[in-house]
Amino acid sequence: MALSDKPPTSEENEIVSKSGWSRLQEIYRQFVEKDYPWLGWAFVYTFTLFFLFVYRCVALNALITMYATADDATLGVVLGALTLGFLEDVVCVTYFACVLWLFDKFKPVVARNFTSRVAVRVCGELLSFSISWLLFVLFTIPVVADVLIVRLRDMRFTFDIIVMAIQEKDNASSFEVSSQEITDACVNASALVLAATTFAIVRTRAAWADLTRWNPTQIALPLGGLYAYDILRLTGSTKNQQSSNDVQELPVTEETEMKEKEKDQTEEKDSKYVTVDINDTSERSEVETMASVDDDNDTTQCLPLDKEKPSRIDKRQLLQRGMIACTGLILFPMVVVAISCACSPLISYSALNTTVNELFGHAFQPNVDGSTSSLDDSNLPWVETYIHHATENHELFGNDTLYRRTTGFQGKLAFDVDVDQKDPPNVLLLVIESFRFHDSHYLVGEEDPSNLFKGSNMTITPNFDKWAKRGIALRNYWSSWRTSRSVESLLFGQLPYDHVTKSGMTGGQRETNLSGLPQLFTAKGYETFFTTGCRTNYDSWDAFLPAHGFETVWSRNEMKKLAESDLGINHSDWDGPEHRALNWGVHDDLSFQLLGDLFVNKTKEQSARVAKGEAKKPLFLTHYTISSHVNYKQRPKWYDEAKKPDFSALYKGQKYADNIKNYLEIRYFTDMEFGKFMDRMAEAGILEDTIVVISGDHGQGPEFGNDVPEDRDVSATRVAGAIVAEGRLGKAVGMVMDDATEQYDILNTLADITGVPEGGLEQDGVGRSLKRKIKFGERIVYSNNPTRKMSVVRGHERLRYDKVTESMLLHNPDTDHDMEKDLLPTLTEEERAEWINWRDAGRRINSYYTKRWEGKCLLAAEC
DSSP, X not given: OOOOOOOOOHHHHHHHHHHHHHXXXXXXXXXXXXXXXXXXXXXXXXXXXXXXXXXXXXXXXXXXXXXXXXXXXXXXXXXXXXXXXXXXXXXXXXXHHXXXXXXXXXXXXHHTTOOOHHHHHHHHHHHHHHHHHHHHHHHHHHHHHHHHHHHHHSOOOOHHHHHHHHHTGGGGGGSOOOHHHHHHHHHHHHHHHHHHHHHHHHHHHOGGGOGGGOOGGGSOOSSSSOOOOOTTOBOSOSSSXXXXXXXXXXXXXXXXXXXXXXXXXXXXTSOOXXXXXXXXXXXXXXXXXXXXXXXXXXXXXXXXXXXXXXXXXXXXXXXXXXXXXXXXXXXXXXXXXXXXXXXXXXXXXXXXXXXXXXXXXSTTSOOOOOOOOTTSOTTSOGGGGGSOTTTXXXXXXXXXXXXXXXXXXXXXXXXXXXXXXTSOOEEEEEXXXXXXXXXXXXXXXXXXXXXXXXXXXXXXXXXXXXXXXTSEEEEEEEOOSSHHHHHHHHHHOOOOOOOSSOOTTTTOOTTSOOOSHHHHHHHTTOEEEEEESBOSOGGGHHHHHHHXXXXXXXXXXXXXXXXXXXXXOOGGGTTSTTOOEXXXXXXXXXXXXXXXXXXXXXXXXXXXXXXXXXXXXXXXXXXXXXXXXXXOOOOOHHHHHSOXXXXXXXXXXXXXXXXXXXHHHHHHHHHHHHHHHHHHHHHTTOGGGEEEEEEESOOOOGGGOSSSGGGSHHHHHEEEEEEEOTTTOGGGTTEEEOSOEEGGGHHHHHHHHHOOOXXXXXXXXXXXXXXXXXXXXXXXXXXXXXXXXXXXXXXXXEEEEOSSXXXXXXXXXXXOTTOOSXXXXXXXXXXXXXXXXXXXXXXXXXXXXXXXXXXXXXXXXXX
């Protein structure tokens, strides 16, 4: 008979489906009925490893592209990351299971406080569910958070993020989060809660999930006759092992509870025994038979360890248990760490289990310490590679430290500033929030090779352009991302401390000795002053600045008091309809007015002292603006209602058009107030007695949104800069410095302009004096962003590279602002090797400062 080709009906499919499900249920029932004591451990490992594996797969592509490129996601890298990741997950789950085992072990202690069986059962189930749920969340939430942050922000989760969130909780409203990020966070939180709840329910309802029924140390090893009992107790049964006061995993109903009791009582009528090796006759006499004791409070007849005679404790068993525990908790993690170190950094970072990495003090992540560099001069200490010794005269305090005494500068001049040492000028370091290079059409140039101004001839910063033309413009001027890091570079000449959530200012660093611009000008008899409209409780600025050289610090609170007393601002105007403040502090229009008043008053005081025959005591002042901080929407009412230039040519048709518009308008606002301040200083004759350095603290990328602005890499790190010395520059007026410079060059530049104090300047910076002329492209600068990549700039070329992996991209930031064309494939082997040498040198100096900051030994010969 021919077989029919007729497809099965829906009823038949349903029968087959039910049949398959019934078979699975039967298999599960039979499996559970066999009552394998290791089922609880198998469940913990299987469930948790599967959960972690799913998240690992979800994030793998994002992890690889975070450290390298999509092309690097080869089969070998993917398999290597998944394999190493699985091993790290096993380490994580092993510690998780051990904590659960400890909970199961001591849970009966709590039960002894209750006399009612119902209370014992209810409280036991509640405790089992709560602790199981909580522990699952605690061990897995770092992984979930890591995956989420990697996908959304290209960052890794660490416990430092939690610390930062707690410390900066007052600034939480300033943290930009997109609606998509909120949605993703809710989805991941829901998945975690669902998984944790499922895990906890099984642990609560299933008697076989009790981890005290068995543990891995009971695995038999070929060490001779061994007892099969728990590591911390000897029992009279291999099933339902419980002390007289212990409470078993509680069943679902009273009926099942009674059945279990009847089953246990039946089994207790039989002789109890301790399992021994039948091949070891010496052990047979150890077998004891114990009569059942009809006691409601004792269902297991366990033999407590403290009642056993020492002669009956098998030392071989203790050795076995110790060996297994040591292997699982110590040796195996060490092996996994060794494997991680042997793998490529890309695989190691892609496989990283954040939970165990944080618990083990970051032992599972690759070492980022810099190595030697072929750039070193074998005749000089290696640190001389980072000191421009051709123009800086100095004395090192050791061969392994940048700590030195700078005694002067030499070499041909790129420009000169007329300074009379008998009448030293005031010095103003003006740092403008989020001021990027390509906000200034003057710095970009008329050719605009990257079409940053979309063919228009407008500029966002007409006042900066005006004063940059009257001074020296720094058009190839770089920073390291985040405001706090700019303090380290601008004031102390350093490559900033490399950390995602911390800076060198975090915690105030009162125990860390530093030497930079405040110390330079203090030694020269200047008064040191720091002002900002921003609050300084952020990142411990209020503790750091007074502790490291500033005699006086004005912040938001001082500015508000002065504005109310001197400028007629009402207290209600700050947060009321007039919007004279933003959540970060006082707007720039008021802070610039108060800064101008301060200079006028200080100049009068200086004139009075000179008239009395006393020392002038000039002023060194650092001022940070704040209005142009993200999100760019907060502005004074008067400016919001004022007519503004039409910047639509720069944002029309773009994805974040409104955000770009807001940024350009607030940038124009700060520039306008800067212009009013400079004009006032010039009209009052103060500007001719003041050297002004203008610098962006970092850039911004509003074109990419506010949640990840640093994704537009060059916009975030290439900043605007200029030196204005009215009446002192001579023929150098209008000079544009096109060679690569960095914020850390300002220390030596001002030391060279104003003169090194008697006895020299102690410092540990890596900057050079821009006043000295060098061959174009001779010197490289480093510009790093801990949340993204590191970079080295030489002339008009910039190498973007990863801290540890081999990922690199070379581009021309003038002609290829958004890094669309990689120039590395066009290089010869020799040229490529040269860039790699500069990259290695960058990694080494980055590691140097990290080590010195953490060791609090920046000004020390040894650390």
